[in-house]
Amino acid sequence: MIPALIYLAIFGISFAVVYTIRARRGRNDFTARKTVTFGDESAVAPDRAASIFSVITIFLLWGIFTGSSLVPGWLHMPGPFAGVAEFDYTARNADGDTDTATVTVLVHPIDQKPEPLEVDPGDGWAKNDNALVGIWRSGLVRVDRNDDFTRDDGAEVIEVNGQPISPGGEVRTDFGRIAMSPKGTLNVEPAKGWQMEPIWLPSPEAVFARLTEIAQEGFRGSTLWEHVGYSLMRVIVGFFFGALVGIPLGYAMGLSNWFRGWFDPIVEFMRPVPPLALIPLVIIWAGIGEAGKIILLFLAALWIMAIAARAGVSGVKISKVHAAYSLGASKWQVMRYVIVPNSLPELFTGARVAMGVCWGTVVAAELVAAEQGAGMMIMVASKFQNTDIVIMGIIMIGVIGFGIDVLMRMAERWLVPWKGRG
Amino acid sequence: MSGLSIENLSMRFDIPGGGSVQALQNINLHLKEGELMSVLGPSGCGKTTLLNIVAGFLAPTEGKIVMNGHDVVGPAAERGMVFQQGALFEWMNVRENVGFGPRMKGMPKYDMAEKVDHLLEVVGLKDFKDKAVYELSGGMQQRVALARCLANDPDVILMDEPLGALDALTREKMQSLVLKLWKETGKTIILITHSVEEALLLGERLLVMAPRPGRIHKEYRLPFADLGVNADLREVKKHADYNSTREEILNMIWNMEEEIMGRAEESA
Ligand SMILES: Nc1ncnc2c1ncn2[C@@H]1O[C@H](COP(=O)(O)OP(=O)(O)O)[C@@H](O)[C@H]1O
Ligand SMILES: [Mg+2]
Numbered sequence: 001m002i003p004a005l006i007y008l009a010i011f012g013i014s015f016a017v018v019y020t021i022r023a024r025r026g027r028n029d030f031t032a033r034k035t036v037t038f039g040d041e042s043a044v045a046p047d048r049a050a051s052i053f054s055v056i057t058i059f060l061l062w063g064i065f066t067g068s069s070l071v072p073g074w075l076h077m078p079g080p081f082a083g084v085a086e087f088d089y090t091a092r093n094a095d096g097d098t099d100t101a102t103v104t105v106l107v108h109p110i111d112q113k114p115e116p117l118e119v120d121p122g123d124g125w126a127k128n129d130n131a132l133v134g135i136w137r138s139g140l141v142r143v144d145r146n147d148d149f150t151r152d153d154g155a156e157v158i159e160v161n162g163q164p165i166s167p168g169g170e171v172r173t174d175f176g177r178i179a180m181s182p183k184g185t186l187n188v189e190p191a192k193g194w195q196m197e198p199i200w201l202p203s204p205e206a207v208f209a210r211l212t213e214i215a216q217e218g219f220r221g222s223t224l225w226e227h228v229g230y231s232l233m234r235v236i237v238g239f240f241f242g243a244l245v246g247i248p249l250g251y252a253m254g255l256s257n258w259f260r261g262w263f264d265p266i267v268e269f270m271r272p273v274p275p276l277a278l279i280p281l282v283i284i285w286a287g288i289g290e291a292g293k294i295i296l297l298f299l300a301a302l303w304i305m306a307i308a309a310r311a312g313v314s315g316v317k318i319s320k321v322h323a324a325y326s327l328g329a330s331k332w333q334v335m336r337y338v339i340v341p342n343s344l345p346e347l348f349t350g351a352r353v354a355m356g357v358c359w360g361t362v363v364a365a366e367l368v369a370a371e372q373g374a375g376m377m378i379m380v381a382s383k384f385q386n387t388d389i390v391i392m393g394i395i396m397i398g399v400i401g402f403g404i405d406v407l408m409r410m411a412e413r414w415l416v417p418w419k420g421r422g
Numbered sequence: 423m424s425g426l427s428i429e430n431l432s433m434r435f436d437i438p439g440g441g442s443v444q445a446l447q448n449i450n451l452h453l454k455e456g457e458l459m460s461v462l463g464p465s466g467c468g469k470t471t472l473l474n475i476v477a478g479f480l481a482p483t484e485g486k487i488v489m490n491g492h493d494v495v496g497p498a499a500e501r502g503m504v505f506q507q508g509a510l511f512e513w514m515n516v517r518e519n520v521g522f523g524p525r526m527k528g529m530p531k532y533d534m535a536e537k538v539d540h541l542l543e544v545v546g547l548k549d550f551k552d553k554a555v556y557e558l559s560g561g562m563q564q565r566v567a568l569a570r571c572l573a574n575d576p577d578v579i580l581m582d583e584p585l586g587a588l589d590a591l592t593r594e595k596m597q598s599l600v601l602k603l604w605k606e607t608g609k610t611i612i613l614i615t616h617s618v619e620e621a622l623l624l625g626e627r628l629l630v631m632a633p634r635p636g637r638i639h640k641e642y643r644l645p646f647a648d649l650g651v652n653a654d655l656r657e658v659k660k661h662a663d664y665n666s667t668r669e670e671i672l673n674m675i676w677n678m679e680e681e682i683m684g685r686a687e688e689s690a
Contacts, residue, residue, distance in 0.1 A: 317508060319505045320508075323570075328499030416513075418512040418554065
C-alpha cells in the first residue's frame with residue numbers, strides 16, 4: 001500500500017515537474033503546433049524522460065525499502081530496531097508483594113548469534129534478565145525464571161514499564177511491543193520498521209553481489225553461463241526444428257487445397273493450446289532430459305511458424321504472381337522469386353513471436369524439472385529461500401528475452417527492409 | 423495470321439450462392455501488329471475480365487484468343503502486362519525488377535545488364551538503378567513497370583488502368599511516354615482506362631464497352647495518338663475533332679450509367 005502510494009506520488013510529481021520545466025523552456029516542434037493531439041495516434045510517442053524516471057523510480061523504491069547503500073540513508077524507510085533495548089517488569093507473588101526488575105534485550109542481525117549480555121541480577125526478589133532476539137523476529141522471555149518467586153510459586157507479571165499487562169494483552173515501548181501469552185510469558189517484539197526483510201526482498205546490491213558470485217563460482221555445479229547457455233541452446237534447437245518443419249508445412253497449406261484441408265484442423269486445434277499445457281505429456285513421453293525439452297519447444301515453434309508461413313503465402317498480391325507469370329516465370333520461379341520473398345516479413349514476425357514463446361516455455365519447463373538452466377536455477381534457489389538468486393534469475397531471464405527480441409528486430413530490419421512497404 | 427484475335431468470346435461467372443454474372447458476351451475483335459487500342463466503359467462492364475482472358479489468367483466460358491496463329495491457354499512472355507500500382511517486387515531493386523523477365527529466361531548477365539541500362543535510360547530512370555522500388559514515387563514506379571514489361575520484349579502489352587493512381591501532371595507525362603514507347607517499339611498495346619481523355623489521346627483505336635452483359639458498344643478510329651507522338655498532348659487536345667468526340671463518348675457512358683441506375687431502381 002505505502003509503496004504504491006509513493007510510486008503514484010513520484011509518477012505525478014515527476015510529470016508535473018517535467019512539464020513545468022518544458023513549458024518554461026517552450027517547445028516548437030511539429031507536434032507542439034498541433035491543436036488536436038488527444039486521439040491522434042501519431043502525436044503519441046513514448047516520453048523518454050518518463051522512461052528514465054520510471055526506471056529510476058523502480059530502483060529507488062527497491063532501494064529505500066531494502067535499506068540499500070545505493071540510495072542516501074535519509075531516503076531509507078525506517079529500518080527495523082537493532083541494538084540493545086531495555087524494559088522493566090513488575091511481578092507480584094502469591095503474598096501480594098510486588099517487585100520490579102529490568103530486562104536487557106540484545107536485538108541482533110539474524111545471521112549472527114552473539115553472546116548474551118552480562119547483567120547484574122540486582123536486588124529484590126525479582127531479578128534482572130537478559131535476552132537475545134533477532135532483527136525482524138520476536139522472542140519469548142521467561143522473566144520469572146531467575147526470580148525468587150516463579151510462575152510455579154504463584155507469581156505473575158502485572159506491569160511492563162509501569163503499564164498494566166495481563167495474558168493476551170500488550171504494552172508498547174520505545175523499541176517495539178511486549179505482548180503477554182495466555183500462560184503469562186512475555187513476548188518481546190522489536191519494531192520491524194518499513195523495510196523488507198532480505199528473505200522477502202534483498203537489496204539491489206545484494207542481488208548484484210550474488211550475480212558476480214554465481215558468475216564466478218557457479219550454481220549447483222554449473223557456471224551461470226552454462227545455465228543460461230543450456231536454456232538458450234534448447235530454445236535455438238527447438239525453434240530451428242520447429243521452423244524447419246513448420247515453414248514448409250505452412251507453404252504447403254498456403255499453396256494446396258488438400259494440404260490446407262488436411263492440416264487446418266490440426267493447426268487450428270494446436271494453436272490455442274498453450275505449450276505449457278504440453279509439459280506433463282512431454283515429460284511422460286520423453287522424460288525430463290534434453291529430448292523432452294526440445295520436443296516441447298519444437299511443438300511451441302511449429303504451429304506459430306506454420307501459421308506465419310501460411311499467412312505469408314496467402315498474403316501475396318495476385319497481381320505480383322500474375323506479373324511474374326506474364327514475364328515468363330515458371331511455377332518454380334514464381335515460388336522462388338515471388339512467393340518466398342513475399343512471405344519473409346510474415347515469417348520474421350512469426351519467428352519473433354515463436355522465439356518469445358519458446359523462451360518463456362523453456363523457463364517454465366526448467367522450473368518443472370531440469371539439471372541445468374535459468375529456470376532450474378531460480379526454482380532451486382526458491383526452495384532454499386535464496387531470494388537474491390531468484391530475483392537475479394528473473395532479471396536475467398527478462399534481459400535475455402528482451403535481447404532476443406532486439407536481435408530479431410535488427411535481423412528483420414536488415415534482411416527484410418521492404419516490410420510493410422509493398 | 424499475325425496479330426491478336428478475340429473470337430466469339432463469352433465469360434460467365436457462376437456465383438457461389440447460385441446465379442451467375444455474364445461478364446462478357448460474344449466479343450469479336452482483331453488487332454493488327456503494332457496497333458494501340460484503348461478500352462473504355464463504365465465500371466463493371468468487363469474490361470478487366472477481357473484483359474485477364476487475353477493475358478491468359480482466365481479461361482473464357484466460350485470462344486478463344488488466337489495470337490500469331492496459336493491459341494492462348496495461359497500466361498506467357500509474349501503477352502506482357504502492366505498493372506495498376508503495387509505489382510512491382512519490393513524485395514528487388516529497380517534494376518532487378520526490370521531484369522526479372524530476362525533473368526527468368528536465363529539471359530547472360532552481361533546482356534541483361536546492357537538491356538536493363540538501356541530501358542532505364544528510355545524511361546528516364548537511369549540514376550535510380552540501385553534504388554529500392556518503395557523509395558520511388560508512384561509515377562516512377564509505373565515507369566519501372568513499363569521498363570520491366572519491355573525488357574521481356576513481348577509482342578503484346580496489356581495495361582489495366584496503369585496510370586489510374588497517378589496525379590494529373592504525372593499522368594500526362596506518362597501518357598507521352600506510353601506514346602513514345604509505342605512508336606519506338608512498334609508493340610501491339612491494349613490499354614484499359616476509365617479516363618475518356620486518356621482513351622482519346624492514346625487510342626489509335628478506341629473501344630467503348632457496355633455493361634450487363636459486357637459487350638462492344640462502339641469502336642472509333644482516331645488520329646490523336648499519331649499526332650501525339652510528336653506533339654505536346656495539350657496541343658492535340660485543341661484538335662477540331664477532339665472535343666466533339668469527347669462529348670459524344672462522355673454522353674454515351676453517361677447514358678449507360680443512367681441505365682444501370684434505372685435498372686437498379688426497377689429491381690429495388
Ligand atoms: N471472380 C469473379 N467472380 C464473380 N464475378 C466476377 C468476378 N470477376 C469479375 N466479376 C464480375 O464481372 C463483371 C465485370 O468485372 P470487371 O471485368 O472487373 O469490370 P471492369 O474492369 O470493367 O470494372 C462485374 O460485374 C464483376 O462483378
Ligand atoms: Mg477493372
